[in-house]
Structure formats: structure tokens, C-alpha cells
Amino acid sequence: MNSLQQKMPSDICSAEAKPLQLVQAEPSRDISLCPEVLDQCLNHPQVKNSPVCLISVMGEQRTGKSFLLNYLIQGMQGLESKDAQWMTGGRAQQRFQCAPGAESITKGLWIWSRPFILERNGGKVAVFLVDTEGSISPGQDKETNAKLVALSMLLSSHQILNVSRMLKQTDLECLEMFLHIAEEIGEYFKMEPVQHLNFLVRDWFYPATFGKKAGQTHLTNVTQNISDKYPRIWKILKNQQACCYLLPFPGKKVASSSNGKPEDMDSDFYQYLHDYITDVCSSATQHVKKHSDGQILTGGKLAEFITRLSHQLTKKEFGFYSSFDSIATELHDMRMLEAAKKELEDFVKEQDTSTKSTFASLKTLPETMRKRLSDKNDAIIKHLKETLKSPGKSQIMNDFEKEIQKIVKDFQDSYRKRFCGQTVALGGLVGGGILAAAGGIVGIGVAATVLTLEAAAMATGATVGATVVGGGIGAGIGALVGRAKGKETVPEEEEKKPLFQDDE
Numbered sequence: 001m002n003s004l005q006q007k008m009p010s011d012i013c014s015a016e017a018k019p020l021q022l023v024q025a026e027p028s029r030d031i032s033l034c035p036e037v038l039d040q041c042l043n044h045p046q047v048k049n050s051p052v053c054l055i056s057v058m059g060e061q062r063t064g065k066s067f068l069l070n071y072l073i074q075g076m077q078g079l080e081s082k083d084a085q086w087m088t089g090g091r092a093q094q095r096f097q098c099a100p101g102a103e104s105i106t107k108g109l110w111i112w113s114r115p116f117i118l119e120r121n122g123g124k125v126a127v128f129l130v131d132t133e134g135s136i137s138p139g140q141d142k143e144t145n146a147k148l149v150a151l152s153m154l155l156s157s158h159q160i161l162n163v164s165r166m167l168k169q170t171d172l173e174c175l176e177m178f179l180h181i182a183e184e185i186g187e188y189f190k191m192e193p194v195q196h197l198n199f200l201v202r203d204w205f206y207p208a209t210f211g212k213k214a215g216q217t218h219l220t221n222v223t224q225n226i227s228d229k230y231p232r233i234w235k236i237l238k239n240q241q242a243c244c245y246l247l248p249f250p251g252k253k254v255a256s257s258s259n260g261k262p263e264d265m266d267s268d269f270y271q272y273l274h275d276y277i278t279d280v281c282s283s284a285t286q287h288v289k290k291h292s293d294g295q296i297l298t299g300g301k302l303a304e305f306i307t308r309l310s311h312q313l314t315k316k317e318f319g320f321y322s323s324f325d326s327i328a329t330e331l332h333d334m335r336m337l338e339a340a341k342k343e344l345e346d347f348v349k350e351q352d353t354s355t356k357s358t359f360a361s362l363k364t365l366p367e368t369m370r371k372r373l374s375d376k377n378d379a380i381i382k383h384l385k386e387t388l389k390s391p392g393k394s395q396i397m398n399d400f401e402k403e404i405q406k407i408v409k410d411f412q413d414s415y416r417k418r419f420c421g422q423t424v425a426l427g428g429l430v431g432g433g434i435l436a437a438a439g440g441i442v443g444i445g446v447a448a449t450v451l452t453l454e455a456a457a458m459a460t461g462a463t464v465g466a467t468v469v470g471g472g473i474g475a476g477i478g479a480l481v482g483r484a485k486g487k488e489t490v491p492e493e494e495e496k497k498p499l500f501q502d503d504e
């Protein structure tokens with residue numbers, strides 16, 4: 001579906017709701033965010049300034065994820081309207097697409113167009129449901145798959161990980177890899193890789209105990225002694241950010257139908273599904289989306305983050321398929337480059353601010369400023385050369401050096417112009433005898449000396465050799481003032497002469 005065709009009326013809560021494709025993922029093409037959908041959902045006036053909870057379902061292909069989401073819609077509607085009969089009540093006309101068979105149905109990331117507005121501490125929380133294509137196990141197009149998983153993990157605040165029959169070592173292995181990716185990207189954006197992780201086991205069969213408690217036992221059993229092998233999963237468990245739930249087989253009718261009605265479900269499945277959905281819906285307000293520092297994100301802020309995140313993911317080929325370690329390496333390097341550029345920009349800004357006043361500026365010659373910037377530049381480059389990890393780091397360094405040299409050169413040029421302009425202005429002040437009034441900066445006696453010397457210099461055009469201003473302005477002032485007065489710029493060779501006694 002074309003994103004432009006996915007129009008939504010302005011009152012999203014009263015409109016006919018439907019799934020909208022938030023991220024498109026075509027085979028052998030990159031993922032692409034649908035900005036209109038993002039805007040209409042998260043920047044909607046009813047959502048933009050509210051805390052949001054995004055419940056996202058992902059996991060193995062063909063394991064009833066979309067089916068589950070359709071019941072989550074009903075559960076959320078029931079919670080909003082306080083209707084206890086939500087499981088058998090009216091169903092949304094449009095639903096997440098669900099079908100039997102081997103062929104994968106959901107493509108990309110889909111979001112339920114309307115938020116469910118729930119109460120939280122006297123305020124409101126907008127809850128959205130998101131369906132994710134495919135699996136956490138590497139499929140045909142691993143690059144696209146990894147990007148989708150990373151997006152789903154980072155944008156959601158409650159991640160449901162759907163697995164079939166039991167939590168297997170391969171599930172843990174894949175999860176660890178994706179957590180690694182999401183962690184690297186998340187660090188860059190100050191987001192946790194996963195806020196709350198909910199393992200949902202489908203078709204659990206042995207022992208025949210189901211639900212939350214049995215799920216916790218299963219989770220404990222399969223995650224014993226994993227701290228070395230799967231440190232990221234271990235951390236999530238240790239921080240009590242994860243839970244597990246076991247669902248029984250739903251019955252043959254559900255397993256082979258496309259609309260899985262309650263009357264088709266085995267009775268135990270019906271009950272456990274009901275309890276699970278109730279639990280997820282009623283805990284939604286506890287899982288509002290936050291920054292890693294704990295700050296709550298509004299819909300508008302989350303939209304900004306998703307835009308930046310998808311831009312970062314799409315503009316780059318990570319080479320996910322070659323090795324998962326290489327993803328981490330690329331992202332690590334991206335973070336380092338971004339931080340290095342920011343360090344240089346901050347340094348330049350600091351130099352700019354601290355030399356804004358005429359006297360501060362006159363104490364720092366353009367040559368000194370050039371050296372300062374070049375030293376900083378060298379230190380940053382040296383540090384980067386030691387910390388970058390990518391195999392192609394020499395090309396990355398070349399590109400980066402060009403980029404930051406431009407920042408340095410632009411500032412140097414503007415600093416030189418400013419310096420010369422201020423020198424000219426100072427010449428004017430001296431000429432008008434106003435320098436004497438500068439009191440605290442240049443003492444009256446000193447100013448008088450400057451005036452005398454400057455007058456002599458003006459007359460002769462010669463360099464004044466004596467140091468006339470303690471701690472700052474020194475030899476050569478008369479010559480400079482005399483010659484620079486009325487000029488916009490100073491030739492480079494003149495600029496290199498020690499016109500003032502520099503403070504460094």
C-alpha cells in the first residue's frame with residue numbers, strides 16, 4: 001500500500017481504525033518510513049503531548065502474531081469502554097492481516113491507526129499497537145530483517161517476543177544478537193535496547209501447566225548460567241525487565257483459519273489468552289516510553305526519535321548479513337565519529353565565545369588560534385585512529401578529516417576577519433583618545449603611553465618596540481594600528497608578525 005493512500009481523518013479516536021504501514025520493507029530494497037503515518041499517529045493533537053506506550057509484537061514467522069494483535073485491539077477497546085465481555089464482543093471491521101499457511105503475511109511494520117487512551121495518575125496515556133514482519137531468526141534478507149527488528153525494539157516500550165513451542169537456544173542466540181544491535185544504536189540515541197520484554201510461548205505442550213507462573217519457571221530454567229554467553233539477556237532478566245507466558249495449542253480450527261473466532265478456540269486456550277491479553281492491556285500504562293535516563297517521551301518526541309532512527313538505519317548499509325559483529329563495529333564507529341565532530345564543534349564554539357570581546361580577541365593572534373585549532377584537530381584525529389574499529393577505517397578517516405578541516409578553516413577565516421576588524425576598531429579608539437577611558441583594562445597611565453607611542457608611530461609608521469600594556473598588549477601596536485586603520489584585512493605575512501604580546 002502506498003503511504004500517501006493511507007489517509008486518516010483528524011479525529012483518530014472516533015474514526016474507523018485500521019492497520020497502517022509505518023515502515024515498508026521490500027525484498028532487496030531498503031526499509032522506508034512512511035512519515036505521513038508517523039505524523040498522523042504520533043503527532044496527532046490528542047497524542048503529541050501525551051506519554052505513549054507502544055506495544056510491539058515480533059518473533060518467528062507464521063506463529064500467530066497478527067492474530068494476537070487483533071485480540072489485543074479487542075482487549076484495549078474493552079479496557080477503554082470498561083466492557084468485561086470484550087473477548088466475545090464486537091470486533092473491529094478492519095484488522096491486522098492474519099492467514100493460515102506457510103507464506104509470510106505481514107511485511108514491514110504496521111501500526112494500529114488509533115491510539116487507545118487510558119488513564120494514568122489522573123493523566124492520559126496513548127497506547128499504540130505495532131505488528132512486525134518476520135522473525136528474529138535471520139531470514140532471507142538479513143539486512144532488512146535486522147533493521148526492522150532494531151526499529152521495532154527501539155520504538156516500543158513493551159516488546160512481545162513470540163516464540164513457538166518453547167524458548168530455544170537459537171531464540172536466545174538471535175535475541176542476544178539483536179539486543180547487541182539495538183544497544184549500539186540505542187546508545188547513540190540514548191535509548192535502552194528494550195524497555196520491557198515479554199516472552200510469549202505459543203503451543204506450549206509439556207508439562208501441561210500454562211500462564212504466567214509456569215512461564216516464569218520456564219524462563220528461569222532456560223536462562224540458567226547464561227551470564228557469560230548472553231550477557232545482554234542476562235542484564236534484562238537481572239533488572240526484572242522481562243516476563244514469560246505460556247499459551248497452549250489453540251485448537252485445530254484456529255490453527256487453520258484466518259479469523260480465529262473465540263468459539264473455535266479450545267477452552268483452555270480461550271481462558272489463557274483472555275488472561276494474557278487482560279494482563280498486557282492493564283499494565284500498558286506502566287510501560288510508557290522513556291529515554292534511558294528515565295525521562296518520559298511524548299508522542300511528538302517519539303515521532304522525532306523514530307524519524308532520526310529510521311534515517312540513520314536507511315542511509316547506511318551495515319552489512320548485517322556478513323557478520324553480526326560488523327554491525328556493532330559500524331555503529332560503534334558512527335557514534336565515535338559523531339562524538340568527535342561534536343567535540344570539535346563545541347571547542348570552536350568555546351573559542352568563538354571566549355574571544356568575542358575586542359581585548360580578548362586581541363590577546364589571541366590568528367596564528368595562535370590556528371595552532372589551538374590544529375592541536376585540537378590533531379588530538380581528535382589521533383584519538384579516533386586509536387578507537388575506530390571498522391576494517392575500512394582509513395577511508396572513513398579521510399572523509400572525516402575533510403569534513404572537520406572545513407569546520408576549522410571556516411572558523412579560522414572568520415576569526416581572522418574579526419581580529420582584523422577589531423584591530424581596526426581599536427585603531428579608531430586610540431586615534432580618538434578614548435582608550436584612556438578604558439580604565440580597568442588599560443590603565444590611564446598606560447593609555448597615555450599608548451597614545452604617545454601611537455602618535456609617534458602614526459607619524460613615522462615605524463614599529464613601536466616597547467611593551468606598553470602589561471599582561472596583554474605589547475610591542476608593535478603603533479605600527480599595526482597605524483597601518484591597519486581603515487583597512488578590512490591584513491596581509492597574511494603581516495598577520496604572522498608578533499603584533500601583540502600573546503597570552504600563551
Ligand SMILES: Nc1nc2c(ncn2[C@@H]2O[C@H](COP(=O)(O)OP(=O)(O)OP(=O)(O)O)[C@@H](O)[C@H]2O)c(=O)[nH]1
Nearest residue numbers: 061062063064065066067098099100104105106257
Ligand atoms: N498453532 C497455532 N496457530 C495459531 C496460533 N494463533 C493463531 N494461529 C494461526 O496461525 C496462522 C498464522 O497466523 P498469523 O497471525 O497470520 O501469523 P503471523 O505470525 O502474523 O504471520 P506472519 O506475519 O506471516 O509472520 C493463522 O491461521 C492463525 O489463526 C497459535 O497460538 N498456535
Ligand SMILES: [Mg+2]
Nearest residue numbers: 065066105106
Ligand atoms: Mg502477521
